[in-house]
Amino acid sequence: MTDTQVAAKAPGGIRVGVQKFGTFLSGMIMPNIPALIAWGIFTAFFIAVGWTPNPALESIVGPMIHYLLPILIAYQGGRMVYETRGAVVGAVATFGAIAGSDWLIALLNEDLVAAGEKEIGQIHMFIGAMIMGPLAAWVMKKLDALWEGKIKAGFEMLVNMFSAGIFGFIAAVFAFYVLAPIVNWIMDLLGGAVGWLVDNGLLPLTSILIEPAKVFFLNNAINHGVLTPLGTAESAEAGKSILFLLEANPGPGLGILLAFTLFGVGAARASAPGAAIIQFFGGIHEVYFPYVLMKPALLLAVIAGGATGVGTNAIFQSGLVAPAAPGSIIAVLAQTARDSYVGVILSVVLSALVSFLIAAVILRASRKRDLAAEAAGSDGFATAVARTQANKGKSSATLSGLAGAGAAGGTATLTAPAHTIERVVFACDAGMGSSAMGASVLRNKFKAAGIEGVNVTNKAIAALDGSADLVVTQQQLTDRARQREQSAVHVSVDNFMNSPKYDEIVQMLLVQQSADETKAEHGEPTDEGAGFVATPTPATDAPATRAEARAAAAAVDSGAAASEGVLTQGSVRIHAGSVSRDEAIREAADILGSAGAVTGKYYDAMLTREQTVSTFMGNELAIPHGTNDAKDAVLASALTVVRYDGGVDWDGDKVTFVVGIAGRGDEHLGLLQNVALLFSDEEQVEQLKRAETPEELYTLLKTVNEG
Structure with missing residues (x-):
């Protein structure tokens, strides 16, 4: 890797690192927000x-913040790392x-009292919980692996x-003597600094x-x-x-x-009123981020607005008794202290x-340019929404809905390129799971529409070689794919x-096909190949002619036949209840491990893949699998x-079906593509949901495999 490449990657790497760190902290805090709200109600009343001052009930406030809340945070953090044992x-x-x-603190207060100075209060271990909970769980996990x-059998429990x-x-002794002094120093x-x-x-x-x-999900x-942590400690003392x-x-x-509602243009203006309701009353702040990304100058507007709000609260000495989550006006008013409403x-x-x-000033100043861009069919809103989801690091139903609303009010459709599309590549991180299923779905749509001669393949992003005409990726991966396929159309x-x-x-x-046929009828040359028949291109592994495309299809069929043993009856299960995402991934990894297909390291690789890009596929289906770096953990x-x-x-x-994948070579791709076709049909999905036993479900899946 060159110095230039390293320099180009560094900012993104730092940003992703901060995002992951913040997301992990959020994962510990957010599930416990109800407990913080309950504590806030006790405090407020x-x-x-x-x-309504009540000395008896006030006695609950201190123990809740000092013991219950940090322990809950630590439990959640440990659970994220190593399930209940880690918790x-x-x-x-x-x-x-x-x-x-x-x-x-007690030792320090003894000295302060002796010196005639005021005692200091307790330090609440929120930061200590966010450090010690995951750390202890991680060490326990490593010890268990030893x-x-x-x-010996019979001694496991x-x-x-x-x-x-x-x-x-x-670990408790370590935290007592080592971590506690560090956290006390950090909190001080x-x-x-805030003081x-x-x-x-x-x-x-x-x-x-x-x-x-x-705006960049680094908050x-x-x-x-x-x-x-600081706000909770201050609220415990000052209310x-x-x-x-x-x-x-x-x-x-x-x-x-x-x-944007008054002065915006195109899709952004059309979607802004609905987004305002979601943001202000629903508390989902991320819906306004795409509008800022469309015009980075608007960062000045949100900074000035934020500073005005902070300054107003400082002047009036107002505040909340507990965190407002989500950041809805309803949650803010519900947590407002008694003397702070004004x-x-x-x-x-x-x-x-x-x-x-x-x-408004910024939008008015650029309105003429924005109207011209809209007339040209590109107002940048869909791109801004995609960038926002890429910044978030995972798909968002709210942002996807925002993009849909914008498309309904504007013109967010694909524009045909100047050259003929002959090679379509679905690209994902590993190139063995979600991309294979997407390629199969689109290939089937091409067949139904009568489109021939267009080769559809799937690859890992790292394997893109510059020969694709159109590349399809999940939103979080588009920028990476664009760097490797700069001349392709990206969707x-x-x-x-x-x-x-x-x-x-x-x-x-x-x-495009209709245009080429019209040119052919008039004896005009078509764009790089008539009727979507690709011309051979050296140094590419993609089939370049109809004959080669048919041969590739035959290879897929033979792959399906060869993969009949990839899914066995023992690998199909039905559960009546629900589990968390990580628990579902754990079960898939355990089944794969029991089948002798993966080593114990594969579960961690599956979690890493999920943190990078979600494996949710749509139609209630998720297909967790490892990253491209985890191929050495795949044995077969x-x-x-699992339903x-x-x-x-x-x-x-919402996911009902979890299909775990371990792929060595291309053995699994035939079956996986057939699964994709099955789950792209909502009626067949309903049939799978009606299967009463694992045996019946396996029979339905096996029929697809044989077909």
Whole structure:
């Protein structure tokens, strides 16, 4: 890799790293927001300055924030790393950090009292929980791997229980003596920095960092790693905190969307009113991010709006009693402290007004240019939505709906290129799962539409060689694919099974085919090949002629026949209830492992793949599989099919069928392509859902395999 390539990759690598770190912190905090809200209600009503002071019920406030909330966070963090076993040792270890902090504070207070100075309060171990919970779980996981398969039969439970208990004890002692002093120092440092900003009237300047970070999904590390712990500690002492409003204020986003409603053009203007309702009342701030990305100058509007809101709250000394999540005006008002309603409401109104006025000036100044772009059929809104989803790192139902609304009000369709489309490549990270299924679905659509001579293949992004005419990727991967196929048409989809973009591709090729046929009738030359018959191109592995395309299809058929043993009856299951996404991936990995198809490392590779790009395919189907770097963990090709009648929440999408994949060579692709065709038909999906036994479900799947 050259120095130039490294330099080009570095910013993206840093951004992705911050995103992953922030997402991990968010994964620990967000499931526990209900507990924070409950604590906030106790605080708002029962402390001395609350709505209905009650000394008896006020006694719940301290233990909840000092013990319950950090333990819940640690439990969730440990569970994310190593399921329930990791959750338990993470919680035990974090209790050591809590006790260690209290012990240090008690010693310090003895010295302060002796010196005639004021005692300091407790330090709540939110940061300690976010460190110790996952860390203890990770170490436990590594320790278990050391003696996996080496325990004598009949002693497994004894070893598992005592190993976790003994390690929990050791981790708690470590947290008591080592982690607690570090976290106390960190909290003192962060608290001092925020105090300095407040004392010097500089807190509004935090919007310079927070508002752009939100747009690029880099805010979670700041919000959950700093603002939530500090805000909660401040609220426990003062009954409210301004820190909860630094990021949650819905005013700046509302101002941007109102400006687009009045002064925007095309799809952005058409979708802005609906987005404003979702953002302001639903609290889904990400819906305004594409509008800012369309015009980066609008960052000035959200920064100024955010700073206005923070300044207003600082002047009125207003704040919330607990985090407002999601950042809806309803959640903000529900968490507003008793004496802060005027300041909080004014902060929202004024921040929206300032953001609106600045955005309006920017939009009016570029309106003529925007109208010209719209007339040319490109207003950039669909691209901005795709960039937003790429920044987020995974698909979003809200953003996909926003893109759909924009398309309904504008012109977000594919434009035919100047050259004939002969080679279509579906590309994904590993090139063995989702892309293979997408290629199969589109190939079937081409056949139904009568389009011939267009070769459809699937590849890993790393294998793209510059020979493709059109490349289809999931939205998060389009930029990577564009770097390797710079001359190709690129189409971003939110899932590979039933994207509406497929119909646009079919329509585009039908238009091109019709144009070529018309040229042929008049004796005119066609674009690079008549009737979509590809001309041979050296140095490419894609079939270049109709004969070669037919040979490729025959190879797919033979692959299907060769893969009959890839899916066995023992690898098909039905569960009445529901599980989490990671639990479903774990079961798929365990089945593959039991079949002798993968090693124990494959599960981690499947999780890594999911963190990079979701394997949700559409039509209630997900196909978890490892990354391209995990090929050494695959011993043989195999598929698993598990139906969860209670559904699986797959990053916001409902999944009923989880098809686990381990692919060695191309043995599994024939069956996988047939599965894709099966799941692209909603009636057949319903038939699979009606199967009453695993045997019946296997029979339906086996029939497809044989077909």
